[in-house]
Amino acid sequence: MINNPRDALFKEDYFHPGHPLCPGCPGGMALRWIMKVLGRDSIANVGATCLCLPTHVYPHSLEIPSLYIAMAPSPAGISGMSAAIRILKRKGVIPAEKRITVFAISGDGSTADIGMAALSGAAERNDDGLYFCFDNEAYMNTGIQRSSTTPQFSWTFSTTKGKVQRKKDLPKIMAAHDIPYVATLSVAYPEDFVRKVEKARDMGPGFKYFQIHGPCPTGWRFPEHKTVEVARLAVETGFWSLYEVVHGSFNITYRPRKRLPVVDYVKLQGRFQGLTAQDIRTLQNWVDEKEEGPGS
Amino acid sequence: MATRKMLTGNYAAAYGAKLARVEVFPAFPITPQTPVMEKIVEFIENGELDAEFIPMESEHSVMAAAVAAEAMGARTFTATSSQGLLYMHENLFVASGIRLPVVMAIVNRVVGPPNTVLNDLSDSLDQRDTSWIQIYVENAQEVLDMIPQAYRIGEDERVLLPVAICFEGIIISHYMEPVEILDQDKVDHFLPPYRPKQVVLDPDRPMSLGQIVMDDTYITEMKYQQQEAMDRSKAVIREVDEAFGDAFGRWYGGLFAAEWIDGAEVVLLTLGSLASTVRAVVKQLRDEAGLPIGFVKLRAFRPFPAQELRDCLSHVKAAVVLEKGVSIGAGGPVFLDLSHCLNRRDRMPLLIDYIVGLGGRDVTFEEVRNIALTVFEERHADSITNPVRWHQVRGL
Structure with missing residues (x-):
């Protein structure tokens, strides 16, 4: 059977219009596609993320069961749910043939900062589920404060002169956990997005990690109709790369024909306002090292 | 057949969990709780208990996994002590707030500094506002007897609250006493399998648990319902004590x-x-x-x-x-x-x-x-x- 990712995009929706996300939020797109691929027989663990708003802020909800525990431990939610499903199937409470997909979705702060131990624990145990980090590169739901995935020089309310440190490379850290699947996603590349989620869904038990690049009009200071353009430029400049790591094997899934200069991406965003030529060269060097370095 | 064995309080807790046929057991080792974990793992690995052990990376995640497993409808057990209990603190409110009857053995230990593995009750007493039922016991037999009782209390539809059975580290957890291990058939009769009707994550009837509200919607009312459940649990604790006494010949007095x-x-x-x-x-x-x-x-x-x-x-x-x-x-x-x-x-x-x-x-x-x-x-x-x-x- 030829599996066309476009098919998934025309499937039934479990994520509805009328959500309370900001105009131009890429999270709505991402969650909608995730839900289309995972379908009705899935259960969500939502951690702290802007995506709490459409999923867990009363009266909004998904059309599937979902649980919000706390900011950090949505990976542990995967562990508890998948263990419960195994024992309840052994005891015949849940039919053995029924496929229930457990997934978590959480923000970059809850994933890369406060929940890092929980994430690493669930990955090391290879607990069964899909984990989506919605990486909008700052604590956006609390009003734009830096996280460890905020890129260097970016303005936030807690880095008013620009962040000093570089962005933490979380997908590489997750790949080092020797889990079956790690992938990066972008809302500018829906077919790549959907194909990867389908692949992880169908690859059998284990921990699968996704990081969704999430250009945030509110926090990054760009007009809300430019979300997809910013997302695409991130990939075309190499600021964000699309790849997957399947059982340790690294594959680039989209390679720009010719990488654009990083300034093309940076200049669209108010959070990088005031960068000097030297700062931009530093960012360009970071991208070049990252793209040409080991493992790329 | 009931048997008598020399058991520590920790092993008594493990036997109690086995008799209650717990289904998911997330845990993280901390002295003096560790032998509870080791014994339950042994029960699972030698086939005496059909359950899932999850070796968590922290107590915070232990209670999160317990919440998630219990929300799926699995009977969930864990055990901890002291700083581990405090590390769970946030998620203790989640278990009670979603009305999930998780049961936990708290092997009491000092909260440092000074840090020590010796005991007092300061770890669990200071969790009093988490809306968990807390029952303090006196010896290893009471530890064992209270684990099945805890599930019957917490899972009662009038209650639906998590239950902690608290016993002091070392003095109860590590000293051996003669303990009667209850007859499994009688425990099965006393404590039927847990199959929740109200709160459960099931794709066939989806619900969101742990909702966030942006105003005061229902907060007072939901807390009040917890208060009412806690009030109702008094009668349930007494009833369960009576039922246990009738079945096994030991009454503890309830409250x-x-x-x-x-x-x-x-x-x-x-x-x-x-x-x-x-x-x-x-x-x-x-x-x-x-x-x-x-x-x-x-x-x-x-x-x-x-x-x-x-x-x-x-x-x-x-x-x-x-x-x-x-x-x-x-x-x-x-x-x-x-x-x-x-x-x-x-x-x-x-x-x-x-x-x-x-x-x-x-x-x-x-x-x-x-x-x-x-x-x-x-x-x-x-x-x-x-x-x-x-x-x-x-x-x-």
């Missing part, structure tokens, strides 16, 4: 066990392992000196049996609390709760608090006897200036 109360002028109230010592002192003072002294072993700290204790203690001249915990700046947590429930316009017993046994410091028969005699002398005083007494401070 608290009162002895020699009729005509008592002074009552000594305590909880945990100290109950054995205090009971023996009271018995001796009655038998040998003929003093009108009674004894209360408090079992349920949450729900706090306020009305019931008021009824029990209304006639006494003085009530003394001996407790291995303190809310610094106020007094012992049990004393503070007892103060509010005995508070009456007309007459209130003299209420005195002895902070004892912190950090596992031994509380001897002689010390308890001296406390009892001291208070007996004071029983007619109109008022006292030092109701909260740090009894064992060296050099004071």
Whole structure:
């Protein structure tokens, strides 16, 4: 059977219009596609993320069961749910043939900062589920404060002169956990997005990690109709790369024909306002090292 | 067939969990809880217990995994101590707030610094506001007996709250006692499988648990429902104690066990392992000196049996609390709760608090006897200036 990712995009929706996300939020797109691929027989663990708003802020909800525990431990939610499903199937409470997909979705702060131990624990145990980090590169739901995935020089309310440190490379850290699947996603590349989620869904038990690049009009200071353009430029400049790591094997899934200069991406965003030529060269060097370095 | 074995309190907890046929067991090792975890893992690995063990990377994640597993409808158990319990703190509210009857053995240990593996009750007493039912037990047999009871209490549709069975580290957790291991068939009859009707994550009838609200929508009402459930749990704890006694021949008294109360002028109230010592002192003072002294072993700290204790203690001249915990700046947590429930316009017993046994410091028969005699002398005083007494401070 030829599996066309476009098919998934025309499937039934479990994520509805009328959500309370900001105009131009890429999270709505991402969650909608995730839900289309995972379908009705899935259960969500939502951690702290802007995506709490459409999923867990009363009266909004998904059309599937979902649980919000706390900011950090949505990976542990995967562990508890998948263990419960195994024992309840052994005891015949849940039919053995029924496929229930457990997934978590959480923000970059809850994933890369406060929940890092929980994430690493669930990955090391290879607990069964899909984990989506919605990486909008700052604590956006609390009003734009830096996280460890905020890129260097970016303005936030807690880095008013620009962040000093570089962005933490979380997908590489997750790949080092020797889990079956790690992938990066972008809302500018829906077919790549959907194909990867389908692949992880169908690859059998284990921990699968996704990081969704999430250009945030509110926090990054760009007009809300430019979300997809910013997302695409991130990939075309190499600021964000699309790849997957399947059982340790690294594959680039989209390679720009010719990488654009990083300034093309940076200049669209108010959070990088005031960068000097030297700062931009530093960012360009970071991208070049990252793209040409080991493992790329 | 029931059998008798020499067991530590920790192994008794593990046997209790096995008898309750727990299904998911997330845990993280911490002294003195560790043997609970090791024994349950052994039960699972040798096929005696069909359950899923999840070796979590922290207690915070333990309670999150417990919440998630219980929300799926699996009977979930865990155990912890001290700093581990405090590390869970946030998620304890989640278990009770979503109304999930997780059961946990709390192997009491000091909260440092100074850090030690010795015991007092300061770790669990300070979790009193998390809306967990807390029951304190006296010995290994009571540990084992209370695990199946805890599930029957928590899973009751009138309750649906998590339950902690608290017992002191080392003194109960690590010393061996003869323990009757209950007959599995009888436990199965006493405690049927848990298949939740209300709160469960099931794709066939989706629901969102742990909702976020942006205004005061339902917050007061949901907390009030927890309060009502906690109130209802009092009757359930008593019923379950009765049912357990009928089935297995041991009754523990439900919320608290009162002895020699009729005509008592002074009552000594305590909880945990100290109950054995205090009971023996009271018995001796009655038998040998003929003093009108009674004894209360408090079992349920949450729900706090306020009305019931008021009824029990209304006639006494003085009530003394001996407790291995303190809310610094106020007094012992049990004393503070007892103060509010005995508070009456007309007459209130003299209420005195002895902070004892912190950090596992031994509380001897002689010390308890001296406390009892001291208070007996004071029983007619109109008022006292030092109701909260740090009894064992060296050099004071």
